[in-house]
Amino acid sequence: MNLHEYQARELLRRAGIPVPPDGVATTPREAKQVAERLGAGKVVVKAQVHAGGRGKAGGVKLADSPEEAERTAAKILGMKIKGLTVHTVLLAPAAEIASEAYVGVIVDRASQSPVFMVSPAGGIDIEEVAATTPEKIFRARVDARYGLLPHQALGLAFRLYHDVGPARQAADILQKLYRAFVDAGASLAEINPLVRTPRGEIVALDAKIVVDDSELDRHPEIAALRDPTAEEPSEVQAREANLTYIRLEGDVGCVVNGAGLAMATMDLVKYYGGEPANFLDIGGSSNPEKVVNALKIITADQDVKAILFNIFGGITRCDDVANGIVAATRQFTVDRPIVIRLTGTNEQEAVEILNGVGMKALTDMDEAVKQAVGLAKGAAAA
Ligand code: GDP
Ligand code: MN
Numbered sequence: 001m002n003l004h005e006y007q008a009r010e011l012l013r014r015a016g017i018p019v020p021p022d023g024v025a026t027t028p029r030e031a032k033q034v035a036e037r038l039g040a041g042k043v044v045v046k047a048q049v050h051a052g053g054r055g056k057a058g059g060v061k062l063a064d065s066p067e068e069a070e071r072t073a074a075k076i077l078g079m080k081i082k083g084l085t086v087h088t089v090l091l092a093p094a095a096e097i098a099s100e101a102y103v104g105v106i107v108d109r110a111s112q113s114p115v116f117m118v119s120p121a122g123g124i125d126i127e128e129v130a131a132t133t134p135e136k137i138f139r140a141r142v143d144a145r146y147g148l149l150p151h152q153a154l155g156l157a158f159r160l161y162h163d164v165g166p167a168r169q170a171a172d173i174l175q176k177l178y179r180a181f182v183d184a185g186a187s188l189a190e191i192n193p194l195v196r197t198p199r200g201e202i203v204a205l206d207a208k209i210v211v212d213d214s215e216l217d218r219h220p221e222i223a224a225l226r227d228p229t230a231e232e233p234s235e236v237q238a239r240e241a242n243l244t245y246i247r248l249e250g251d252v253g254c255v256v257n258g259a260g261l262a263m264a265t266m267d268l269v270k271y272y273g274g275e276p277a278n279f280l281d282i283g284g285s286s287n288p289e290k291v292v293n294a295l296k297i298i299t300a301d302q303d304v305k306a307i308l309f310n311i312f313g314g315i316t317r318c319d320d321v322a323n324g325i326v327a328a329t330r331q332f333t334v335d336r337p338i339v340i341r342l343t344g345t346n347e348q349e350a351v352e353i354l355n356g357v358g359m360k361a362l363t364d365m366d367e368a369v370k371q372a373v374g375l376a377k378g379a380a381a382a
Contacts, residue, residue, distance in 0.1 A: 001211045002050040006090045007225045008207035012191070015180035017173050018203045022092035024048065031073030031089055035066035040093030044205075045072045048090055050230050051082040052208070055124040059086065062094050087229055095205055097195045101160045102126045103174060104190030105142070105181050107212075114142040114181065116174065118156045122193045148178040161196065169202040170194070184222055185215025234297050241293035243282060250275025251376045253304035253336070255294045257282050257316040265310045268365065274373030277304045284315045291324020292331060299334055305379035306337050308372035310365060313344025322350035326357050337375045341368030 003011070006024050013019045023034035035043045043066075047059030054060050059081050063069040069091060079086045102122030108115040119137045121129045129136050138159040140152045150171070157170035173194065181189040188210040195205050216223040228236045238245030244259065252274045256262040259281050266276040278298065282290050298304055311321050321342060328334060340361045342350055347363070354361050362368045 001213055001216065001223075001226055002230075003209045003211065003222075003225055004048045004050070004088070004227060004230065005046065005207055006048060006088075008189075008209040009090075009204070011180050011184055011209060012177070012204055012207050015176040015183070017176045017180070017191075018201070019207070020092045020095055020203060020205070022090050024088050024090050025073060026077070026088050028070045028074040028077065031077075031091060032066045032070035034091045035063070035069035038091060038093055041065065042094040043069050043091050044094045045069055045076055046090045046092070047076050047079065047081055047086040048088040048230075049081050049084040049086055051084055053124070054081055057081045084230065092205075095195060095203060096197050097193070097205075098198045099196045100193035101170075101195070102129075102137075102190070102192045103156075103160075103170070103177065103194050104188065104192065104208075105148075105178060107187045108141070111141050113144060114148075114178070116140045116142065116148065116152075116156055116178075118159055118174075120160050126192055142178065147182070148175055150175070160194075161202075163200075166196055166200060166202055173202060173204070180209075184209055185211055185219050187212045234300060237293075238280070238297050241290065241297075243280060243290060243294055243297070245281075245294075245297060246279040247301065248276055248278050249303075250277045251303050251305040251380060252372050253277045253280075253298035253301065253307040254310065255280055255282060255291070255298065255307065256310045257284065257312060257321075261310060261312055265308070265365075265369065268369045269308070269373060272366075272370050272373045274369075274376055277301055282316070282321075288320055288324035288327050291321055292328040295325070295328040295334060296332070299332070299336065304336060305377075306339065306372045306375035307334070308368060309338065309340040309342065310368065311340075311342040311344070313342060313347060313350075315345075317346045318342045318344060318350035319346040319353060322353040322361075325359070326353060329357070337379070339368050339372040339375065341365055 009019045025031035025034050045061050047054050061072045063072045073089050100123035102119040105116045117139050121136045142148050153171040153174040157167040160170050161167045186209050190208045191204040193205050252269050256265050262281045269276045343363045351361050
C-alpha cells in the first residue's frame, strides 16, 4: 500500500526527522487558507498522487503569496499525473535549497535484508543518476537483528556531506528513517530530496513510504491511511469483492482459482506467445457472485482481447464457476471471446450448464491457453 506524501511526512515527523510544517487542501480556496495559516509568504504546492516524478509533470510549484497559491492549486487540482487524478494538494513553506540528496531504505530480496541507498545527487533526476552514473549511489546492508548501526549511518552520511555538522545531522536522520521504516512495516521509505539549506540545516522535503500489504493487520493505524480514490479503480473494486487482482499490460484476461495456478497460467500464456492482462485469483470457495465480479473487472479493461478461465475444481466447485459465467452474461454483455478450461469437482455439471447456453468447456490447460492467446492475437490484428 502506498502512502501519500503528507501521510509519510507525518510518520517521519513523528520519528523525529526535521520536516517543514504543511497542510493539505482539496479546493483552491482551502489552499489559500492553508497558505495563510502557514504564514510563510512563499509556499510550495504539491500534487498528492501515488506517482513519482510529480515535479517533472508540473505537479510541484512554488507560489509567492496565498493568492498565487490559490491559483496554482487550481491548476494542479484535477490534473492527471501518470493516469492518476490529483484530488489533494499539500502546501508547505518553500524551503531554500543549497543541495539535494537522496536517502532511502528498501527490503532487498537478493540479500534478504533492508538495504540503504544514498546519493549526494538527489532530486528529480535520481533515476537518471542510477542509470547513467551508478557510482554516485552508495549502499549499506542492514542486519535486521541490530538495525542500522551508528557507524553505518555515519559512513553513509559522509557520502552525502563532507562537513561533520551536516553529516551528523544526516546520520541521525538515517537512524530515524530506519525506525520509521520498521515501525510502519514498510517495504520502502525514502526522502528525495533531503536538502541542505543555505544555513546548513538538513531537512526532508519529500517523503515516500510503501507499506507491505501483509503488514497491515499488525498496523491498523497505517491501514486506516488507505485512500481508495488514489488507487487503480479496478484494484479497489477487486479488493472490495475479495478478489486478488493485479492489473498488467497484456491482453489475455485471466480468471483463475488459487495463486499458484494463476501464476502457472500466466507463465503458460507467455510460453505460448501471449501477454496476460492481469493476475486474478478468485480464491478457494468461489461462489457465482465472485465470478460475476471478476468478469466485470476484467471486461472493464479495454486492453483485454480474450478472456481465459482456468479452474481446477477442488474446494472450488466447477458448477459454481459455470453458474457465475452464465449469470454474468445475463447481467451485462461480455463482448470479448471467452475460453473456459475447467476440471475437477462437479466438472460434469459445469459442462452441462455451459452447454445449455451454447458455451463450451475444455479440460486441457495447454489447449485452452493456446486458444485464448490465438483469439487475443486475432482480435489485435483485426
Ligand atoms: P517529486 O518530483 O514527485 O519527487 O516531488 P518533490 O517533492 O521531490 O519535488 C520535486 C522538486 O521540486 C525537488 O527536487 C525540488 O527541487 C523542488 N522543490 C520541492 N519542494 C521545494 C521547496 O520547498 N523549495 C524549493 N526551492 N524547491 C522545492
Ligand atoms: Mn521527490
